[in-house]
Amino acid sequence: MAVGRAVSGAGEDGMASDGGLRDPKEAAPEGSMEVLELFPRYLLKGTLPDALLSQLQAMASAVIADPDSHPDAAPKLAGQLSLQRELGPQQPAAAELCSTVILPACEHWIRHVIDRQPPQGRGPWTPGRYGLQMIDLWLNVQHGGDYNPTHTHGGSFSGVLYLKVPPQIRSDSFDGQLCLHGPEEWHIQSFRTGMAHYLLPRAGDYYVFPAWQPHSVAPFRGEGERWSIAFNVVAVPAAARSATPAPLQVSEGRGALPPLAPQPAANVSLSNSRPRPGGFG
Numbered sequence: 001m002a003v004g005r006a007v008s009g010a011g012e013d014g015m016a017s018d019g020g021l022r023d024p025k026e027a028a029p030e031g032s033m034e035v036l037e038l039f040p041r042y043l044l045k046g047t048l049p050d051a052l053l054s055q056l057q058a059m060a061s062a063v064i065a066d067p068d069s070h071p072d073a074a075p076k077l078a079g080q081l082s083l084q085r086e087l088g089p090q091q092p093a094a095a096e097l098c099s100t101v102i103l104p105a106c107e108h109w110i111r112h113v114i115d116r117q118p119p120q121g122r123g124p125w126t127p128g129r130y131g132l133q134m135i136d137l138w139l140n141v142q143h144g145g146d147y148n149p150t151h152t153h154g155g156s157f158s159g160v161l162y163l164k165v166p167p168q169i170r171s172d173s174f175d176g177q178l179c180l181h182g183p184e185e186w187h188i189q190s191f192r193t194g195m196a197h198y199l200l201p202r203a204g205d206y207y208v209f210p211a212w213q214p215h216s217v218a219p220f221r222g223e224g225e226r227w228s229i230a231f232n233v234v235a236v237p238a239a240a241r242s243a244t245p246a247p248l249q250v251s252e253g254r255g256a257l258p259p260l261a262p263q264p265a266a267n268v269s270l271s272n273s274r275p276r277p278g279g280f281g
């Protein structure tokens, strides 16, 4: 937590008693003061096991080589990308990704965030009272000039993992970076800072964030391809689970839950063909 330097000797309007701007060096602090950060946002970052990253890269290569073998996800998505294809649990690497990485990561996010809430403010997100369902999973292939405008997703959690990143995407440029947007426009002149957070994609890294978190991807220049897999997950309170759509994969929130009712054959379900909460974005 940052600690501010005291400034005193003037009224609350920041003016000296004679009406001029005061010299901060004249400040004579008494007592103490500090700057508090309010309303945090939580972003989970992880790294894929090398073996799973290799499997996912091979899966992506196969999809790119035969894109018509997978449903086109682009009509449901905001991105202006060269290729976006739905993935499903029939692909072993995708199934392993869901069960060993994404759903546990969402569970980790819930426990990290909810366990810090007051006991009476946790609502349905106490262990054993909810389930997690993967509802959308898709591959993004971005070429130079492609971009993803600011958007949000359906469901409860969304995120992305990176499979391949061209070398010209670096931290010294916005090109190709994932940007998470705050609630206001960034404006340094009026100290409205901290409203944009850039994440440099690296093969093997992944991120999980609430589906309502606005984000965008800047275009990059030059050769190469930027590959990523994105997803939507819903967290479903136990009482509402019977009304939810067929999941791609299911994970129980920590603790014992009765088994889910039998579900139809799992596959990617699109947001216009199932009740809310919808997926994609």
Ligand SMILES: [Fe+2]
Residues within 6 Å of the ligand: 151, 152, 153, 215, 230, 281
């Ligand atoms: Fe997105």
